[in-house]
Amino acid sequence: MSNSVKRFEAFRMFFAIVIALLISFVIIFLVSKEPLTAIYTLITGPFKSRRNFANVIEAMIPLMFTGIGVCIMFSANQINLAGEGAFHLGGLVAAVVALQLGLPAGVSPVVAILFSGLVGAVFTAIPAVLKIKTNSSILVSSLMLNYIALWFATFILMHFICDPGIGSASYTIPDASTLPTLIAKTRIHPGLILALACAVLGYVFLFKSKIGYELRLTGQNEEFAKYSGINIVKVVLISQLLGGFIAGMGGGVELLSPIYTRFSWTSLLGYGWDAIIICTLSKNNPLYTPLAALFLAYLRTGASIMARYTDVTLEIVQITQGIIILLVVAEQFLSKYKHKMIAKEAMASLKEEEVH
């Protein structure tokens, strides 16, 4: 990609975000009695206190995990949405391991998170296997599988780990299994470091390793990859296993973090869907997921503060997100401008050739 095109893509993304925010502001003006206060709170809320800003960082962590997982799955051009279910099952598995195995402190969270990853990997691989064996659409089967994950987890919760004193939550996760806080008076936990490490390793895997290269070739043009001698089945499987592993790990980390004390997820949390916007904003490159996650977490935190203090509800952010995705994905958005830019460059290089 030439530099100017890269710059243009960055500009286009920025522009999409600005437009989406403007539209959200217009809606706030339409529905709110105190629109200016609402917008002000939305934007400055996250910086108002140490705790608020810590909330942004906490919210970032699960977004990064599922975002990286989905980046890897989407890079192979497999639109696998099972990251949502993988995250959910990851949480369940971490809770089960923490509650049932009684492992010592230090070991317990590591084992729990590893198991979360493994179960996540197996889970996201199911739609891939179905596709390979029966040619069923990965998109449809992965979407449906998420509900199986949800109700399976609810079943296990209700029948095996439920605290009868509470009703719809597990027993308290033992201290030996919980993740410590990194910074006092916040709930920021070591999951942040693990997520950042995954972002870097994910990047190295995709762009520097042999199998990552195969994966991107397959994702860009399957026909071409096959012709080059790449084993498509192997590549698709590995990408879905790895993506699911990271998403599942994310679920485990989240559950063991100081944010939760029990497994009480009786509906899908939506981090798998959010991963799609993370992935879109970071252009399938895991290295950029922290930035995208930070942006989304900031917006979310701002919105929830706004919802607490004003009459605008949290859901406004969903609208903003939706518009951003639409504009970033729409190839024709600003395409005339792009064409003009390319035409100008081409003419300039024509003149240059004449001079030489």
Added chain:
Amino acid sequence: MAKETVLEMQHIMKIYSNGVVANEDVSLDLKKGEIHALLGENGAGKSTLMKVLFGIETPDHGKILLNGTETTIKSPQDAISKGIGMVHQHFMLLPSLSVAENIILGVEPRKKRFFIDMKQAIRSAKEIAEKYNFDIDVSARVEEIPVGIKQKVEILKALYRGADILILDEPTAVLTPQETEELFVQLEKLRDDGRTVIFISHKLDEIKRICDRATIMRSGKSMGTYNVNEISTSDMSKLMVGREVVLEFEKQPAKVKDVMLSVRHLDAFNTQGVQKVRDLSFDLHGGEILGIAGVEGNGQSELIDAITGLSKKYTGKIEIKGEDIKQDSIRDIRKKRLAHIPEDRMTTGCAAHLNIQENMFANQYTNPKYSGKVMLKSKVIQMRSDELIKEYLIKCKSQKQEVGMLSGGNIQKVIVAREFSTAPDIIIANQPTRGIDVGASEFIRKKLLEFRDAGCAVILVSADLNEVFSLSDRLAVMYKGNFSGVFTDVKSVTEEQLGQYMLGLKNDSENGGVSHE
């Protein structure tokens, strides 16, 4: 001959979204009742200019005057309503419908507003066919008629919609010499009827034969418009190419070595399961180029897919250096040092959104030179990419440029560089120079000869008869899944002879013997 001007295109400029300048200040004027040639090499910008005229592409600059008044052509529908018709290189027909239904499609005669008046449709289709002396059965289904007739249907379709200006995009590319002659007679009739025909071609003798004037294009620019009877073919070709074209390569006689590839009783099937190759047997030796000519769709693709491992839908035996490849994966076959330049460079030959470097190592990144157990050796790959870009004269900003941003010729060079840099023993080149500029074509042809001289075995499938004639040591014609003729003395074969084998009028495979001296 002061005929009136019907259409003018002035100072047309068109730049594609990948930055390729396809037309740079091109002007064209068309007169009533003429056959106007648009002459130029592949990639010169002829098709782009016509897409602008037909409303498929919007020009970045310039204007179009229709009968003296400025007009913009927004879409193909718009072009048709203004009396411009186009026959594309790839036919736009619905195979399961009849000829008449295809002709009236979109402008059907109605009965009681909601129903198609089929009787009227057949009547009008017949009328228009008779008027221009097209000998066509209008009730035949399109999938059952041969290519030559399909083209006639396309022309009739345009005429039925009232085309006064008819654009024919390389109409003879898919025709045999005999069918071409028939087409010419009909085009002359259209001209005498006062219509304007734009004839896109790069074949000089055809232009000499039927065109009145010719506009010559070279790398996106117009080199001027000439009366065809006032300019010699050699002048035309000079204008078109920019220098004298050497069609005859200086070729050492082939030093034929051992059999590299042997095919025995091959029956191959396409993805729909239709048999396309029938009981084909041949040997390919090191140090020779076997040219395969033939009308597209006679089993060439299926033969190539079977040899390269892309398809296992075949029975019979294919051996590379004496080893059966039926159980081999594509990678196994490539490891036997087979290189493959695929027919369709964008769908099979490259990943347009990946950069040059990433495209160049798809077939050899597992080589210990370029990767360890897990990681790629980025530095070595980078250095080697630069070497290859230099060696293969690939015009680009850097190795990090997306392949899709390059011109067709340069994309093809990336593919050729990738395939040839593995030091292959067998090269399967399927349409290696289709649609690319002269410079790149010549470069690739020379490379093929270099490899042959070094002992490599080459199969060359090409629709460009000049190319097969000038490169092949043996020439086979493929017809209905078998070689209808094999010629070892390529120089003595004429185009007419070849045409007869391509059409199946002559077929040696049916009489047992397939060898020609």
